Amino acid sequence: MRRILLVVILGLGVAAASSLWRSSNRVVADTSQTSAVFDSDGKLKLPVGYRRWIFIGAPLTPNGLNNGKASFPEFHHVYVEQKNLDAYLKTGAFPEGTVIVKELTRVLNPTFPDGSRSEPSGRGFFNGEFNGMDVTVKDSKRFAATNGWGFFNFGHHPLPYAESAKEASAAECAGCHMSFVAKTDMTWVQFYPILRDGDKTK
Ligand code: HEC
Numbered sequence: 001m002r003r004i005l006l007v008v009i010l011g012l013g014v015a016a017a018s019s020l021w022r023s024s025n026r027v028v029a030d031t032s033q034t035s036a037v038f039d040s041d042g043k044l045k046l047p048v049g050y051r052r053w054i055f056i057g058a059p060l061t062p063n064g065l066n067n068g069k070a071s072f073p074e075f076h077h078v079y080v081e082q083k084n085l086d087a088y089l090k091t092g093a094f095p096e097g098t099v100i101v102k103e104l105t106r107v108l109n110p111t112f113p114d115g116s117r118s119e120p121s122g123r124g125f126f127n128g129e130f131n132g133m134d135v136t137v138k139d140s141k142r143f144a145a146t147n148g149w150g151f152f153n154f155g156h157h158p159l160p161y162a163e164s165a166k167e168a169s170a171a172e173c174a175g176c177h178m179s180f181v182a183k184t185d186m187t188w189v190q191f192y193p194i195l196r197d198g199d200k201t202k
Contacts, residue, residue, distance in 0.1 A: 034096075034097030034098075034099070035047055035048075035050075035081060035097075035099045036097060036099050036137040036139070039164055041166070042166070042167070043164040043165060043166045044135065044137065044150070044152045044164060044165050044166075044167075045163065045164050046133075046154055046161055046162065046163055046164065046165075047099055047101055047135060050079050050099075050101040050103070051079065051103075053079040053080055053081045053082065053101070054079065054080055054081070054082050054085050054194075055077065055078070055079055056078050056079065056080055056085070056192040056193075056194050056195060057078050057191055057192035057193065057194075058075045058076060058077050058078070059075075059076045059078075059188075059191050060074075060075050060076070060125060061073065061076075062107060062114065062115045062116075062125060063114065063115050064112075064113070064114025064115045064116065065114075068113075072104060073106070073107070073115065074104035074105055074106050074107065074128075074131050074132070075104065075105045075106075075107070075125070075127055076102050076103075076104060077102065077103045077104070077105060078100065078101070078102050078192060079100070079101045079102075079103070080094075080098065080099070080100050080101075081098075081099065083095075084097075084098040084099075085194070085195075088185075088195060089194075089195075089198060089199060093185055094138050094185050094187070095138070096138055096139060096140060097137075097138065097139065098137070098138040099135060099136070099137050099138075100135065100136045100137075100187060101133065101134075101135050102133065102134045102135070102136075103130060103132070103133045104130070104131045104132040104133065104156070105127045105128055105129065105130055105131060106128035106129050106131045107125045107126065107127075107128050108125075108126040108127060108128035109128065129158055129159075130158065130159050131156065131157065131158055132153075132154070132155050132156035132157060132161070133153070133154040133155065133161050134151070134152070134153050134154070134173075135151075135152045135153075135154065135165070136149050136150065136151055136152075136177075136186065136187070137149065137150045137152070138185070138186075143167075145170070146170050146174035146178065146186075147174065147177075147178050147182055147186055148186070149174065149177070149185075149186040150167050151167065151168045151172070151173035151174050151177075152165040152166075152167060152168060153165055153168055153172075153173070174186070
């Protein structure tokens with residue numbers, strides 16, 4: 001009888017340990033997963049949930065300062081996932097699989113020719129509607145030809161964006177980043193305070 005009890009207890013122990021092992025394994029698999037999902041044609045699927053990633057900056061090149069014809073007259077909202085930001089702050093480089101999203105938002109209903117309007121806080125630019133999205137993905141093997149990063153455009157227009165995007169040519173995107181920011185991981189880190197200065201709040 002005692003022996004049976006022992007076997008049962010042992011069995012339960014093994015089951016518990018193996019389920020623990022499996023669940024800890026699952027956690028490991030999740031954190032190593034990349035948000036870059038490619039379809040069978042090698043197109044990048046529209047990233048999911050990116051507006052809840054870490055918001056790192058918002059360059060603005062308004063029409064009013066570009067002879068009325070800026071290539072991107074919108075705010076450029078830039079997002080990166082926390083795990084990749086943390087790694088950057090620690091090592092000064094983004095890990096493989098990092099996805100950076102730059103989503104455009106128009107300036108809100110301009111009342112002045114330069115695109116600005118007046119609000120109680122002052123005359124300036126306020127966020128209008130979403131108007132397009134560019135994405136970069138770090139994968140040194142897949143994008144070896146463009147310094148380890150792939151470039152994707154999901155449209156320059158209001159929602160909805162394209163569901164997937166093929167890799168843009170180097171002439172269209174990567175060439176400019178390679179000319180100016182090849183040494184800072186193909187990213188304009190100088191425009192994002194947390195990347196440039198670190199997180200001084202901790
Ligand atoms: C003429 C140069 C130039 C070209 C061409 C260009 N970019 Fe950029 N890109 C920039 C600059 C400058 C910034 C940062 C300042 C800003 O957004 O105004 C930037 C920022 C970005 C960012 C935010 C992360 C970062 O690197 O700072 C992404 C994502 C991005 N570009 C993707 C693209 C994609 C996709 C294309 C092609 C469809 C493209 N870029 C074409 C100059 C360029």
